Amino acid sequence: MAASTLAEVAKLAGVSQATASRVLNGSARKPAEGIAERVRAAAASLGYVANAQAQALAKSSTGLIGLIVHDIADPYFSAIAQGVQAAARQEHRMVLLATTDGTPASEKDAVMAFAGRRAESIILAGSRSTRREDAGANAELAVELDRYCRNGGRVGTLGQPVAGLTETGSVHTVEIPNEALARELALALARDHEGPFVIVGGPEGLATSDDRIGGFQQGLAAAGRPAAEVVHTGFNRNGGFDAGDGIAGKITAAGAPRPCIFACNDVMAIGVAAALREHGLKAPRDAALAGFDDIEWLRDFRPSLSTVGLPLEDLGRLVTLGAISGEAGPSAVEGAVVLRHSTSTLV
Amino acid sequence: MAASTLAEVAKLAGVSQATASRVLNGSARKPAEGIAERVRAAAASLGYVANAQAQALAKSSTGLIGLIVHDIADPYFSAIAQGVQAAARQEHRMVLLATTDGTPASEKDAVMAFAGRRAESIILAGSRSTRREDAGANAELAVELDRYCRNGGRVGTLGQPVAGLTETGSVHTVEIPNEALARELALALARDHEGPFVIVGGPEGLATSDDRIGGFQQGLAAAGRPAAEVVHTGFNRNGGFDAGDGIAGKITAAGAPRPCIFACNDVMAIGVAAALREHGLKAPRDAALAGFDDIEWLRDFRPSLSTVGLPLEDLGRLVTLGAISGEAGPSAVEGAVVLRHSTSTLV
DNA sequence: CTGTTAGCGCCTTCAG
DNA sequence: CTGAAGGCGCTAACAG
Numbered sequence: 001m002a003a004s005t006l007a008e009v010a011k012l013a014g015v016s017q018a019t020a021s022r023v024l025n026g027s028a029r030k031p032a033e034g035i036a037e038r039v040r041a042a043a044a045s046l047g048y049v050a051n052a053q054a055q056a057l058a059k060s061s062t063g064l065i066g067l068i069v070h071d072i073a074d075p076y077f078s079a080i081a082q083g084v085q086a087a088a089r090q091e092h093r094m095v096l097l098a099t100t101d102g103t104p105a106s107e108k109d110a111v112m113a114f115a116g117r118r119a120e121s122i123i124l125a126g127s128r129s130t131r132r133e134d135a136g137a138n139a140e141l142a143v144e145l146d147r148y149c150r151n152g153g154r155v156g157t158l159g160q161p162v163a164g165l166t167e168t169g170s171v172h173t174v175e176i177p178n179e180a181l182a183r184e185l186a187l188a189l190a191r192d193h194e195g196p197f198v199i200v201g202g203p204e205g206l207a208t209s210d211d212r213i214g215g216f217q218q219g220l221a222a223a224g225r226p227a228a229e230v231v232h233t234g235f236n237r238n239g240g241f242d243a244g245d246g247i248a249g250k251i252t253a254a255g256a257p258r259p260c261i262f263a264c265n266d267v268m269a270i271g272v273a274a275a276l277r278e279h280g281l282k283a284p285r286d287a288a289l290a291g292f293d294d295i296e297w298l299r300d301f302r303p304s305l306s307t308v309g310l311p312l313e314d315l316g317r318l319v320t321l322g323a324i325s326g327e328a329g330p331s332a333v334e335g336a337v338v339l340r341h342s343t344s345t346l347v
Numbered sequence: 348m349a350a351s352t353l354a355e356v357a358k359l360a361g362v363s364q365a366t367a368s369r370v371l372n373g374s375a376r377k378p379a380e381g382i383a384e385r386v387r388a389a390a391a392s393l394g395y396v397a398n399a400q401a402q403a404l405a406k407s408s409t410g411l412i413g414l415i416v417h418d419i420a421d422p423y424f425s426a427i428a429q430g431v432q433a434a435a436r437q438e439h440r441m442v443l444l445a446t447t448d449g450t451p452a453s454e455k456d457a458v459m460a461f462a463g464r465r466a467e468s469i470i471l472a473g474s475r476s477t478r479r480e481d482a483g484a485n486a487e488l489a490v491e492l493d494r495y496c497r498n499g500g501r502v503g504t505l506g507q508p509v510a511g512l513t514e515t516g517s518v519h520t521v522e523i524p525n526e527a528l529a530r531e532l533a534l535a536l537a538r539d540h541e542g543p544f545v546i547v548g549g550p551e552g553l554a555t556s557d558d559r560i561g562g563f564q565q566g567l568a569a570a571g572r573p574a575a576e577v578v579h580t581g582f583n584r585n586g587g588f589d590a591g592d593g594i595a596g597k598i599t600a601a602g603a604p605r606p607c608i609f610a611c612n613d614v615m616a617i618g619v620a621a622a623l624r625e626h627g628l629k630a631p632r633d634a635a636l637a638g639f640d641d642i643e644w645l646r647d648f649r650p651s652l653s654t655v656g657l658p659l660e661d662l663g664r665l666v667t668l669g670a671i672s673g674e675a676g677p678s679a680v681e682g683a684v685v686l687r688h689s690t691s692t693l694v
Numbered sequence: 695c696t697g698t699t700a701g702c703g704c705c706t707t708c709a710g
Numbered sequence: 711c712t713g714a715a716g717g718c719g720c721t722a723a724c725a726g
Contacts, residue, residue: 001407001408001409001465001467001498001499001500002407002498002499003462003465003498005702005703005704006703006704006705007703007704015712015713016712016713016714017703017704017705017713017714018705018706018712018713018714019711019712019713021704021705021706022705022712025704025705027705027706031711031712032711032712035711035712047494049459049462049463049494050463050703050704051404051463051465051702051703051704052463052464052465053400053403053404053409053464053465053702053703053704054404054702054703054704054705054718055703055704055705056400056704056718057398057400057401057404057702057703057704057705057717057718057719057720058703058704058705058706058717058718059704059705059706059718060348060349060718060719061348062348062400067444071429072419072425072428072429072432073422073425073426073428073429073643073660074425075420075422075425075644077425078419078420078421078422078424078425078428079420081419081420081425081444082418082419082420082446085419085444085445085446086446089446094443094444094445094460094464095443095444096441096442096443096444097414097428097432097441097442097443097444098432098441098442099429099432099433099436112396113441115350115396116396116397116398116399117399117400117441118348118350118398118399118400120348147394147396151348151349151350152348152349153348237644237647267644270644270647271647273647274647277649296420297422297584297614297617297644297645298644300584300617300618300620300621300648301647301648301649302624302649313420352718352719352720353719353720353721354719354720362696362697363696363697363698364697364698364719364720364721365696365697365698365721365722366695366696366697368720368721368722369695369696369721372720372721374721374722377695378695378696379695379696382695382696397719397720398718398719398720400718400719400720401702401718401719401720401721402719402720402721403702403720404702404703404704404718404719404720404721405701405702405719405720405721405722406702406720406721406722407702407703
């Protein structure tokens with residue numbers, strides 16, 4: 001990576017580095033237009049491209065923002081990433097991307113890598129884990145983030161804040177009202193649905209999943225319904241498929257009532273639908289089915305999926321702008337229950 | 348971003364910077380274990396995190412790889428990004444992400460930004476444009492990439508190489524056999540399908556789309572069929588929807604034969620299916636429908652979509668490894684026609 | 695095996 | 711308004 005340097009440009013233009021720097025890279029004081037023109041010509045003829053690393057070192061500001069997601073191929077995260085990218089571009093920042101396996105341990109690694117690169121802010125897009133076995137790694141993650149903040153870094157979190165953080169002054173969290181929305185969804189479904197409820201959630205200890213499960217149960221209780229059975233599985237399409245496979249067996253049992261299945265995200269709901277289909281069952285005829293997120297790519301699925309709409313791209317944009325501007329504290333975003341055909345009673 | 352520095356660590360440990368550097372950051376020669384321990388202790392107590400910017404400047408190698416996609420929220424690109432990310436992590440690189448609007452002009456901007464950051468390789472994941480009006484921007488893009496290569500950068504391209512590049516020695520292209528596969532698809536469909544063919548493609552001049560259209564027409568010709576009518580529209584879901592809307596009108600016309608619609612990518616095919624549905628039509632009953640890419644998230648769509656499977660994640664992985672290793676020239680990847688229900692004749 | 699000395703490319707006071 | 715000098719944090723040749 002041996003490009004031409006400012007020194008070369010300056011020499012060619014017959015001026016000092018300082019002058020060349022002032023004309024080429026934004027400086028408060030603009031040199032005389034005659035000189036400026038010479039410098040620009042020299043730069044162009046050499047194909048000069050300022051070394052951002054060196055600039056970053058000199059003014060200790062990198063213009064980098066780090067984005068940590070569980071899986072960039074998951075439409076939930078890629079929609080968020082789109083928003084992050086849009087905000088970053090608008091603010092003249094570049095985004096560094098890291099995907100993790102979802103464990104706080106690998107998130108810690110990503111944070112350290114970003115800290116090493118001196119990213120100005122770090123966005124944690126994935127759900128927090130509250131599993132007992134992750135407690136240690138979570139603590140280490142918090143330590144790393146605290147250190148990062150103490151050194152001047154900003155942190156943006158989506159959904160839940162990171163537990164154990166002390167430098168909360170530089171953390172911006174965009175709260176996703178998972179619990180409240182799941183509660184609303186349950187109330188809406190309880191209105192039309194007679195039979196028992198089943199919740200298909202992610203692994204226990206995945207905060208987003210747990211919040212949605214909890215909220216849904218609250219809603220059921222508020223509607224005077226018994227608590228739903230909860231199936232814990234992978235927080236993805238295949239998890240949903242596995243759970244759906246098991247549920248299908250119960251549905252086909254003689255005399256079983258038609259259940260209402262709440263999958264904790266849309267992708268899982270699709271998995272459930274696929275499993276039901278394999279058993280010759282389909283929503284809403286044999287079971288009502290709802291998801292969460294309202295993933296854009298899934299809107300053309302049939303039966304159209306009842307779900308909770310979340311402005312994913314905005315989420316990414318908001319958390320990024322919040323982190324960049326250094327606004328501490330939480331901001332919030334709105335979602336909305338969307339009832340479609342998969343929970344219809346007009347079969 | 349004022350973290351503690353190597354100098355501070357060295358002072359605290361009572362050694363020279365060089366020694367501290369040798370123990371903390373990988374060096375060929377390892378200092379005595381006693382000293383090393385002191386240095387590590389000092390680093391830990393200070394929470395030292397090496398400044399990658401400074402390291403990059405000193406050894407002129409950044410460990411950065413730049414990824415340029417049209418739209419990270421598009422499952423086609425996010426699957427590729429996943430592969431790129433995986434390869435990057437394996438090779439201890441970080442990925443910088445840029446999304447463009449798909450025009451060569453904005454791609455040029457991204458290349459310049461990456462060049463400024465001294466990324467060691469740049470991956471261009473999106474289709475090239477051959478539109479007349481993009482000729483100028485394409486040329487500028489080529490100039491920028493050439494300069495980047497001349498300065499030691501590596502370029503990885505997916506699908507088609509960038510036109511007008513002279514520094515081909517440092518460009519690695521993973522070719523996607525769009526034309527051949529589309530041809531195969533046409534042959535397979537012509538076998539079962541009697542009626543006329545319609546192609547729903549992206550805007551004219553989008554290389555990937557044009558290649559698929561061309562290949563499909565070749566296949567039809569080889570099967571002794573008349574050329575298909577081609578509808579040009581947006582290379583995305585909504586484009587497919589618009590085209591499908593128009594086609595639906597013709598299908599419902601009295602006495603019209605059942606057409607076979609080839610949408611140049613899966614997402615467009617979904618749009619077509621949605622539009623047909625709005626007109627009370629559905630595949631395969633009223634029209635056969637095929638896509639391209641075999642996007643994972645769409646496999647649960649019904650009718651299941653006939654398409655051409657592409658190993659998207661591998662594509663990302665391959666182009667990244669190729670670009671990192673500096674292997675010049677093209678490598679290739681295989682795809683396969685997958686016939687599913689949407690083109691079934693057993694209605 | 696350790697420490698010293700130069701830079702890497704740029705920005706930014708400070709003089710002139 | 712311009713030029714000279716020092717420093718950002720680190721690595722890599724040298725010397726000891």
